[in-house]
Structure formats: C-alpha cells, structure tokens
Amino acid sequence: MAKKDYYEILGVSRNTPPEEIKKAYRKLARKHHPDVNVNSKDAEARFKEISEAYDTLSDPDKKKKYDLFGQQAAQSGFDPTRAYSNYGPGSEGFDNIFRGDGAGFQDIFSDLFGAAHRGRTAGPRAGHDVQYSMEISFEDAVRGLTTQLSLNHEKISVKIPPGVDSGSKIRIPGKGEPGGSGGPRGDLYIVTKVRTHPYLERKGDHIYLEVPVSFTEAILGAKIRVPTIEGMIQLTIPPGTQSGQKLRIAGKGFPHLRGGGRGDQFVVIKITVPKDVDERSVQLIRDFERMNPEDPRSKLRW
Numbered sequence: 001m002a003k004k005d006y007y008e009i010l011g012v013s014r015n016t017p018p019e020e021i022k023k024a025y026r027k028l029a030r031k032h033h034p035d036v037n038v039n040s041k042d043a044e045a046r047f048k049e050i051s052e053a054y055d056t057l058s059d060p061d062k063k064k065k066y067d068l069f070g071q072q073a074a075q076s077g078f079d080p081t082r083a084y085s086n087y088g089p090g091s092e093g094f095d096n097i098f099r100g101d102g103a104g105f106q107d108i109f110s111d112l113f114g115a116a117h118r119g120r121t122a123g124p125r126a127g128h129d130v131q132y133s134m135e136i137s138f139e140d141a142v143r144g145l146t147t148q149l150s151l152n153h154e155k156i157s158v159k160i161p162p163g164v165d166s167g168s169k170i171r172i173p174g175k176g177e178p179g180g181s182g183g184p185r186g187d188l189y190i191v192t193k194v195r196t197h198p199y200l201e202r203k204g205d206h207i208y209l210e211v212p213v214s215f216t217e218a219i220l221g222a223k224i225r226v227p228t229i230e231g232m233i234q235l236t237i238p239p240g241t242q243s244g245q246k247l248r249i250a251g252k253g254f255p256h257l258r259g260g261g262r263g264d265q266f267v268v269i270k271i272t273v274p275k276d277v278d279e280r281s282v283q284l285i286r287d288f289e290r291m292n293p294e295d296p297r298s299k300l301r302w
Contacts (some may be wrong), residue, residue, distance in 0.1 A: 006053035006066060014067060018058065025054040051133075124183035130176040131189045136160060138197040142229050142254055151175075151188070158190055163205065163255035168192045200229065205254040205263030212270045213237055228252045228265055235267060243271040 007013060010024045028050045030036070037043030056062045132151065144162035148155055156175055164170070169189050176186025194202075201208045211226055221239035225232050228249065235247060246266045253263025277285070 004049070006057055009049055009053040010057065021057050025050065123181060125180045126183045127177035127179040127186035129186040129189060131191055133191050133193060135193045135195060137195050138200065139229065141165065141194045156188065160192065161257065163257040164192045164194070166192060166194045168257070202254065205256055207253045207263065207265040208268060209265065210268045210270055212272045215271055215273055218269070218271045226267055241269055243269060245269045
C-alpha cells in the first residue's frame with residue numbers, strides 16, 4: 001500500500017514556508033503524542049507518520065528529492081540517477097516534475113544528478129549520515145540504557161551512556177545510508193531528548209530539589225527524608241537554616257559524560273509559615289520576639 005503524501009499528512013502545500021511547516025508539525029505532534037494518548041496504537045502510528053513527514057519536509061535536501069521523486073526518495077539506498085532512468089509519463093517522478101509550472105526543475109536536476117554523475121566518475125562514495133531523535137526518561141539519562149531500534153527494516157542495538165542530556169549525540173558507525181559504487185555506509189547519530197522530572201531539576205550535571213520545611217525545623221534543626229534519583233535518604237537540616245539555603249548531597253547528580261565522577265544534588269530549603277495560629281501560639285511567638293530581637297533589614301543599603 002502506497003504511503004500517504006507527506007504534504008497531506010501535515011496539512012500543508014508544496015509552497016508552504018518552512019516556519020509554517022514547523023508550526024503545523026508541532027500542532028499535530030502535540031495532539032497525537034503517545035504521552036498524551038496513552039495506550040493508543042492509532043495515535044502512536046499517527047505520531048510516527050507525522051514525524052516521518054516532518055523529517056523529510058524540514059530538510060531542504062530531502063524535500064528537494066521528495067518533491068522530485070516522491071516516496072522512493074525516502075527509501076534507504078535511493079539512487080537518483082537510477083530513478084531518473086525509469087522516468088516516463090505516468091511515473092511518480094514524471095508527475096512530480098511537471099506538477100504546476102515546473103519552476104525550479106533545472107536547479108533540482110543540477111543538485112541531484114550533477115553530484116551523482118560526478119560521484120560515479122570519482123569512484124566509490126560514502127553513504128550519508130542519518131540522524132534519529134530518541135526520547136528517554138530522566139532516570140534513563142542518569143543511569144544509561146541499552147535498547148533496540150528498528151530503522152529501515154534493520155534492528156540496531158543502541159547504548160545510551162549515563163549522563164546524556166537533551167541534544168547529546170551518540171554515534172553508531174556504519175549504520176547510516178549505504179554508500180555508492182562500493183563506498184562505505186554513513187554513520188547513525190542518535191540525538192537524545194530527556195523528559196522532565198516531576199520534582200527533580202537538572203542544571204548541568206547537578207540535580208536540584210526544592211523542599212519545604214517548617215519554621216520550627218529551620219530554627220531548631222531536624223532530620224527529614226528527601227528523594228534522590230537513587231531513592232529516599234535522610235538529610236540533616238542544621239539549626240538556623242535560612243529559606244533559599246542550599247544543602248549539598250555529594251555524588252547524587254548526573255555522571256559526567258567526559259571523565260569520571262558525578263555531579264551533586266542540591267536541596268533548596270523553602271521555609272513555610274502556618275496561616276492559622278491560635279492566641280496562645282501568638283503570645284509565645286511575641287515572647288520569642290522580645291527575647292530574640294532582630295532586624296533582618298538592618299544591613300540592607302535602602
């Protein structure tokens with residue numbers, strides 16, 4: 001069964017500007033994302049279809065080839081010179097060239113066939129590199145993972161090292177597009193996108209966590225339990241801790257991608273104040289104030 005036209009998938013035309021194609025993709029991707037449509041196979045297939053269409057139409061070189069050759073341009077090992085030899089009225093490539101007024105055909109012909117013919121006379125040529133976007137969890141970014149990727153009907157084992165961030169690239173040699181005339185295959189580059197965590201925040205290789213404590217815990221000190229990426233631990237709140245103060249937990253951050261060691265986790269203290277206080281408590285607080293006079297603004301240069 002022939003694949004649906006990429007322009008129809010995104011709801012755009014051949015003359016739609018790149019920024020409008022991007023807007024159309026983002027709108028559809030948000031609507032059909034698997035995280036939004038949990039356990040929906042239809043949404044998962046639709047999201048994959050949308051991503052495939054945008055991958056081609058957002059790349060000027062791929063878009064040129066697609067506009068000229070149609071779906072066959074997206075296939076692994078596509079050779080424009082071989083495709084051209086099969087041209088004729090009624091073929092997909094023939095229809096694509098002469099759709100509309102045919103403007104720009106000479107430029108496309110020069111870009112695709114000129115380079116291809118030069119490559120043949122120069123001997124073997126290396127295949128193109130391929131880039132693949134992979135979304136992973138916050139936890140997998142810390143620990144790393146090994147997973148299987150199915151690309152162009154080939155199963156590829158992918159090892160994501162601990163410590164990757166959004167935009168990190170992992171190179172897998174020889175898993176890109178096949179080369180021409182006996183040339184080597186290109187490489188595959190996995191580009192990671194790390195999902196956000198509900199309460200842990202990454203800054204560089206450090207992890208930050210905001211924790212509320214009562215004013216009595218802050219004044220007197222306390223031992224509380226806080227989460228880390230490796231589970232709950234006990235943390236000591238020193239007496240006299242201030243709101244906004246950062247308490248360091250060594251070695252509980254992200255592993256360094258280059259070199260050994262890990263970042264740290266910082267617990268940011270947020271002191272909470274009770275809203276409803278009875279009369280007895282108010283009197284005790286006023287007694288405390290008289291016994292411990294302090295002007296926290298006395299050293300400010302106002």
